Amino acid sequence: MTDAPPSSLDNFIAVSECLTGVVGLDAGLAADYFDRLRAHPRLGSGLGMLVARYVELVDPVAGRSDGSRSAAPATPEAMDEAAGAQLMADPALAPLASQLIYLWYAGAFFEDDPAMPGRSAWDYGGNPEHYGRGLMWSVIRAHAPMTPWPAAPDSPTDAPDAALPDPYWIREPDFGTPVTVPPRWFELEGTSSSGRHADREPR
Amino acid sequence: MSTPVDPPGDMVPEYDVIVVGSGLSGSLVADRLADARTRILVLEAGDTVKDRRDLIARFATSSSKIRHVPYAGLVSPQPYYSELGPDTPTFSARSDSLGRDYYVEQPRPEDGATVAQPPRAELLQSFYLNIAGGTTWHWQGLWLRMLPNDFLLQTAYQRGHDWPIGYDDLAVWYTEAERELGVSGDDAAFSHLYRDKEKPTYPMPPLQPSYLDRLFSRRLNGAAFLDYDSRGTGGTVLTPVRPTPVPQAKNSRRYDGRPACDGRSSCIPLCPTRAKYEARVHLERAQEKHVEVRARSVVNHLTALPEERGWRVQYRPWRWSNGRVERDGPDRAVTARVLVLAANGIETPKLLLLSDLGTASDEVGRNLMDHPVTIAWAQADEPVYPFRGPPTTSSIESLRDGRFRTFRGAFRTAIRNDGWAMANGAPNGWAPGPPGQASTLLDLVGGRKLFGRRLVRELFERSQRQILIGSAFEMLPDRKNRVLVDRTHLDDLGIPRPRIEFQVRDDPYTRATFEAAIRFHEQIFDAMGATERRLGTIGVPDGGSCHIMGTTMMGRDPRTSVVDAHCRLHGHPSLFVLGGSVFPTGTSANPTATVAALALRAVPTIRAELRGQRVPML
Numbered sequence: 001m002t003d004a005p006p007s008s009l010d011n012f013i014a015v016s017e018c019l020t021g022v023v024g025l026d027a028g029l030a031a032d033y034f035d036r037l038r039a040h041p042r043l044g045s046g047l048g049m050l051v052a053r054y055v056e057l058v059d060p061v062a063g064r065s066d067g068s069r070s071a072a073p074a075t076p077e078a079m080d081e082a083a084g085a086q087l088m089a090d091p092a093l094a095p096l097a098s099q100l101i102y103l104w105y106a107g108a109f110f111e112d113d114p115a116m117p118g119r120s121a122w123d124y125g126g127n128p129e130h131y132g133r134g135l136m137w138s139v140i141r142a143h144a145p146m147t148p149w150p151a152a153p154d155s156p157t158d159a160p161d162a163a164l165p166d167p168y169w170i171r172e173p174d175f176g177t178p179v180t181v182p183p184r185w186f187e188l189e190g191t192s193s194s195g196r197h198a199d200r201e202p203r
Numbered sequence: 204m205s206t207p208v209d210p211p212g213d214m215v216p217e218y219d220v221i222v223v224g225s226g227l228s229g230s231l232v233a234d235r236l237a238d239a240r241t242r243i244l245v246l247e248a249g250d251t252v253k254d255r256r257d258l259i260a261r262f263a264t265s266s267s268k269i270r271h272v273p274y275a276g277l278v279s280p281q282p283y284y285s286e287l288g289p290d291t292p293t294f295s296a297r298s299d300s301l302g303r304d305y306y307v308e309q310p311r312p313e314d315g316a317t318v319a320q321p322p323r324a325e326l327l328q329s330f331y332l333n334i335a336g337g338t339t340w341h342w343q344g345l346w347l348r349m350l351p352n353d354f355l356l357q358t359a360y361q362r363g364h365d366w367p368i369g370y371d372d373l374a375v376w377y378t379e380a381e382r383e384l385g386v387s388g389d390d391a392a393f394s395h396l397y398r399d400k401e402k403p404t405y406p407m408p409p410l411q412p413s414y415l416d417r418l419f420s421r422r423l424n425g426a427a428f429l430d431y432d433s434r435g436t437g438g439t440v441l442t443p444v445r446p447t448p449v450p451q452a453k454n455s456r457r458y459d460g461r462p463a464c465d466g467r468s469s470c471i472p473l474c475p476t477r478a479k480y481e482a483r484v485h486l487e488r489a490q491e492k493h494v495e496v497r498a499r500s501v502v503n504h505l506t507a508l509p510e511e512r513g514w515r516v517q518y519r520p521w522r523w524s525n526g527r528v529e530r531d532g533p534d535r536a537v538t539a540r541v542l543v544l545a546a547n548g549i550e551t552p553k554l555l556l557l558s559d560l561g562t563a564s565d566e567v568g569r570n571l572m573d574h575p576v577t578i579a580w581a582q583a584d585e586p587v588y589p590f591r592g593p594p595t596t597s598s599i600e601s602l603r604d605g606r607f608r609t610f611r612g613a614f615r616t617a618i619r620n621d622g623w624a625m626a627n628g629a630p631n632g633w634a635p636g637p638p639g640q641a642s643t644l645l646d647l648v649g650g651r652k653l654f655g656r657r658l659v660r661e662l663f664e665r666s667q668r669q670i671l672i673g674s675a676f677e678m679l680p681d682r683k684n685r686v687l688v689d690r691t692h693l694d695d696l697g698i699p700r701p702r703i704e705f706q707v708r709d710d711p712y713t714r715a716t717f718e719a720a721i722r723f724h725e726q727i728f729d730a731m732g733a734t735e736r737r738l739g740t741i742g743v744p745d746g747g748s749c750h751i752m753g754t755t756m757m758g759r760d761p762r763t764s765v766v767d768a769h770c771r772l773h774g775h776p777s778l779f780v781l782g783g784s785v786f787p788t789g790t791s792a793n794p795t796a797t798v799a800a801l802a803l804r805a806v807p808t809i810r811a812e813l814r815g816q817r818v819p820m821l
Contacts, residue, residue, distance in 0.1 A: 018654075018655060019654045019655060020654075020655070020658070020659075021654065021655035021656040021657070021658055021659040022659065080655075081655060081656075084654050084655045085654075087654075088652050088654050089652075094652070097654070098648050098649060098652075101644075101648050101654060101658070102631075102644065102648065105631070105644055105648075105662075106631045106644060108266075108631075110645065110649070113266070119634075120634065121266035121267070122266045122267075122631065123266070124263065124264040124265075125264075126264050127264065128259065128260045128263030128264055131263040131264065132263065134631075136630050136631060136644055136662060137590075137630075139659050139662050139663055140590060140630055140662060140663055140666040140667070141588060141663070141667075142468075142588075142589070142590030142591050142630075142666075143468065143590075143591070145268070145467065145468040145469035145590075145621075146259060146262055146263060146467055146468075146469040146473070146475055147467065148465065148467065149465065149466050149467075149591075167410075167411055167464075167465070167466055167592065168466060168591065168592070169411075169413045169414065169466050169591045169592025169593070169596070169620065170411050170412070170413060170414060170417075170592075171414055172414060172586075172588055173588055173591070179659065186259070186260070186263065
């Protein structure tokens, strides 16, 4: 597939990695967010332009982001940084770029609240999964309240019968793991790994 | 009011016991009384939870994630839904009604007019859940027994009232409740507050203190707090202070068929794993033993049957229709030999007032108390790694009793593990804040236009040292703080709403309480090397605690109290009133432990009444 042009989703992931500062973003979640952004009534029509502008700014052949043709090539990281700065400084693109960051970091847009004039609210699009997968929780080395603490790969996720001898909150976080999108969580609610908490309906 | 449908003419009450309210008291009593021969009916004003997963989804997709949010489709008759309408988007903050809009606290404006908000000191900033299982769905689960001197505030400190019972009367019932609900804790560090009395021995060891707690403990090692009596008597009190694990009705190991807490960090508003105790546990157990529970049934009148045969209980059934609450047929009536009122500190007195009961004194609805809170937040001088574990694992209980209670109220101080979440909605925020000291996602992106790796670094840096502490303090009983019936403001079912007249008064005792708590917070911040300090303001409570107490107070004298030492309405030994409404004083203890103990303690008295062997009125 190396000869195929990047898909629009690939480009969306690339601009997302630039704006969020986190690489290796989950492709499935990216597809969800791509759809949510495109469907945004006010900003969605600008998504194509945002992605296209980013692609243009980081293209090593098409030109430097500062428009110069100096002999010393900028590093990809520096070009990426400069591209992001340009997007965030562009009054036509910054609102959408900010909402893209909110979406990845919190799982929600921050919008005018239609029922409370003058105030804004976090809009998760009715999607509980997105709430728990916000990047900000990984960035601050925590987790979204209500979601399970992300387990180490080999440790059991079932709440054990005995006292938890080693609850995670008694020690420092593990800085050896990279910042990443937290795992899926809501689909697990009601299964044994979440403590068998589906309630019987009272009569 | 429509004519209620009575059961067929029959002088024998249909039920042995009717319980009004399926919260902690009602569910415990129903479970304990249930046996093959006893006919028990529980009437619950709210709806029932069908699936915890729905509650979790509602929480996850809401904007503000405050206490009321998972239950917004289930509680009634409050919040006051007719203001919302079916088109309000579920993510809107408007949907996250706190439930306080059901109270009548100020003149309601006509359409289009505006009314200035009264100051926070003049509002009851607490509410409750009308739902099967009651407010223990969203409670934090902290478990504090009252202290021996809490029952003797007048004798020991010349303040408030004495209770007609003492710590010794409740000790065995506290122990029973701790076993029944499943409490984890270790009081060794503050057991001296119980003096020579029987101390708790909890069924489970405490939830382990967090990394953050242990940092506080190291920094506060050997600390003491100085009280001075500003009345000029020259008295000072120096009290050693230290953080201790806080007892909680949460499993630190598997207990009673429910898992150990694994740190979902959302005790409020809902525990997704059931590690936190909910009264639902005992309500379901009662139903398994054939106790009948009718939900969506709002009791609106009580009448004593002739010749002390018992009680007639009238209720209004309701249903949901297009997202609104509406009546479901005419009012109905049921009868019972014994009545247990357990509808919380607002609805219980309201029902007594609607029924013209308890009028021997003028105290029904009066002496409304809460635990007002003052909070403080700051940046510690080293990382504390917040937003992990249960929101509170340790607290400072050291200042809950002492000679200072002659001139100021006691308080207890909670240490939060969730950073500045309570203060500004961290880490994402509720609204962009002032330009300086940016800390939330909204501040950093919306305010400072950060992105990329710089955003990652700044959000991490600004979150790791966030600390927040809060002190909840005792109020003295004040007859002017009260619950009334407002017949000009009706709920969606046509039942009068409660009018609340409540103030955290500006008097020397209260000012001294605020001053001490705020000064204590400063002392803690000094020990933590804290910067960017935000402290409370004397006279301005930052919030309430949802501890609604005092409105049907216990006492020996029927002229100055509502219920006797066995929680029976004076003059009516077959009507039991349970809950925080019976507390003559608020103390500094979270009320639920005492509510549970009083409920369990009432069961033998209720059984004696059913057997015709009435315990004498005291």
